[in-house]
Amino acid sequence: MSLTDADVRRIARLARLRVSDAEVSEVGRQLNGIFGLIEQLQAIDTDGVEPMSHARDVALRLREDVATAPNRREAFQAIAPAVENGLYLVPKVIE
Structure with a gap:
């Protein structure tokens, strides 16, 4: 895929980026390089490769989902101005 200068200007406008006329060709070259890398990655045969959640084979240690702090709602709300x-x-701040 090769982007034209018009494509680069349109992408910049959609992304709300200010790209000067002098920068259009350099930004286009960089974007074309990124798209080239994406095409290389898409060309790789990944059949039979199991998806991974991490680059290394690690497992997270899990803990029981148990509340460890006591419920102190009553104590906190006892000192609140209004409950x-x-x-x-809270007072209304937007009219």
Whole structure:
């Protein structure tokens, strides 16, 4: 795939990037290089390769999903200026 200067200008406009006329050819060259690398990666045969979640064969240690901190909602809400049905009430700031 090869991008034209018009393609580069359109991509820059869509990405909200300011690219001067002097930079268009260099940005186009860089983008074409990136697309070339993508084409190389897509050409690799990955049949039979199992997807990995990490580059190294590692497993995360899992722990039990157990609450370790006590529920202190009542203590915190006791000092709040305004509470209703377990929720903190705050003044309206947007009219």
